[in-house]
Amino acid sequence: MTRRPIDFDSVEIDPDGKFIKIIDQTQLPQKEVFLFLSEENEIAEAISSLRVRGAPAIGIAAAAGLAVVLNCSGSETIEESTRVLERACEKLEFTRPTAVNLRWALQRMRNKFNSLKGEYANNIEKLHKLMTEEATRIKSEDISMSLSIAENGLTLIKEGAKILTYCNAGHLATGRYGTALAPIYLGIEKGLNLKIYSCETRPLLQGARLTTYELQKGGADVTLICDNMAATLMQQGMIDAVFAGCDRVAANGDTANKIGTLSLAILAKYHSVPFYILGPVSTIDPSAEDGSHIVIEERNGKEITEPFPGIKIAPAEVKTYNPAFDITPAELITAIITDKGIFRYPFHFPFRVN
Structure with missing residues (x-):
C-alpha cells in the first residue's frame, strides 16, 4: 500500500527513545488527543484503560514503552538497568491478560537485553539505544505483517x-x-x-x-x-x-x-x-x-x-x-x-x- 488510511500511527516512537506518542482512543471520534508517555505507570495505565488497544498495537506500545523507561531511567550500571527492565516488565505484562502479543513483545525485549548486556555492560547509553532500535524493529515488522495479511486476504x-x-x-x-x-x-x-x-x-x-x-x-x-x-x-x-x-x-x-x-x-x-x-x-x-x-x-x-x-x-x-x-x-x-x-x-x- 502506498498510503496510510490515517495520517498518524496508533503508536509512534521517539527516535531518541525518550517517549512514545499515542492517539488516545478513548476520546475518538469526538476528539483527536495525542499523549506523550515516558513513565512505566502512565504507559501501563494507557494500555489497561484502552487508550491504546488492539493486540499488535499494545505489543508495540509495551516494547517501545520498555525502551523509553530504560532511556529515561538514568541507570548507570547494568545492574540498575536490569532492575528497571524487570520492574517495568512486571508492571506491563498483566495490564491485558488475553492478548498474547503483549507478553510476546516483552519477552522479545527481555531476550534482546540479555543478549546485549554482556557486550555493553560498560556502555549503558548504547545498550538503551539498541533497545529502542529493537522496539522500532518490532513495529516495522508488524507493518510488514499487516501488508502481507492484506495481500493474502x-x-x-x-x-x-x-x-x-x-x-x-x-x-x-x-x-x-x-x-x-x-x-x-x-x-x-x-x-x-x-x-x-x-x-x-x-x-x-x-x-x-x-x-x-x-x-x-x-x-x-x-x-x-x-x-x-x-x-x-x-x-x-x-x-x-x-x-x-x-x-x-x-x-x-x-x-x-x-x-x-x-x-x-x-x-x-x-x-x-x-x-x-x-x-x-x-x-x-x-x-x-x-x-x-x-x-x-x-x-x-x-x-x-x-x-x-x-x-x-x-x-x-x-x-x-x-x-x-x-x-x-x-x-x-x-x-x-x-x-x-x-x-x-x-x-x-x-x-x-x-
Whole structure:
C-alpha cells in the first residue's frame, strides 16, 4: 500500500527513545488527543484503560514503552538497568491478560537485553539505544505483517463484496493498516468497490467509534449497524463475508477476540457466510492447546452501565458480567488469514510461532 488510511500511527516512537506518542482512543471520534508517555505507570495505565488497544498495537506500545523507561531511567550500571527492565516488565505484562502479543513483545525485549548486556555492560547509553532500535524493529515488522495479511486476504475479496467487520482490527489496532481491515484498504487502493458494514461492538463501541472513524478517513463505503442487526443482514443476503481480528489463537485454531465475535461466527455458519479471522502469526499461542487454555479478561461492569461519562443506562447497583473476549471454536472459522498464508479448518500451522 502506498498510503496510510490515517495520517498518524496508533503508536509512534521517539527516535531518541525518550517517549512514545499515542492517539488516545478513548476520546475518538469526538476528539483527536495525542499523549506523550515516558513513565512505566502512565504507559501501563494507557494500555489497561484502552487508550491504546488492539493486540499488535499494545505489543508495540509495551516494547517501545520498555525502551523509553530504560532511556529515561538514568541507570548507570547494568545492574540498575536490569532492575528497571524487570520492574517495568512486571508492571506491563498483566495490564491485558488475553492478548498474547503483549507478553510476546516483552519477552522479545527481555531476550534482546540479555543478549546485549554482556557486550555493553560498560556502555549503558548504547545498550538503551539498541533497545529502542529493537522496539522500532518490532513495529516495522508488524507493518510488514499487516501488508502481507492484506495481500493474502485480498485474494478472498471479489469486486462488489459486502463485508461485515467487528470491533476494531484496523490501523488503530496495529503498527499500521490493520489485520481485518488491511485487505479492505488494499482493495480500495486497487479500485475495488466494496461495501463495509461495521457492528457497533458493545459495550465500548469500538466498531462505532473507531472502525467507522478510520474507514471513513480511508475512503471506504462504510455503514454502521447495531450488533443485533447482523443476523438480519445475513438473512437478507447483504453479507458476503465476515472479517474479524484476533487477540489470541490457540494451537488448534480456537480464537479469542472481542466479546460478540462468537455470536457472529454462529450466525455466519447458519447462513453459510464465510467467517474469516485475520492476524499475524505472533498472535498464535502454541502453549494454548485449545481455547480452554486462554485466560479471558473480565472488565469493570461500569463499561456496561455507564458507556459514556455521566450517562447511566441501567439501575444503580445492578449486577453485571463483563468478559472482554469470547472464544470462537475452530470449527466455526472458515479460514485464518495470516502473514504466512491462509489456513483452513482443521488448522495445522506448519511453522514455529513462538
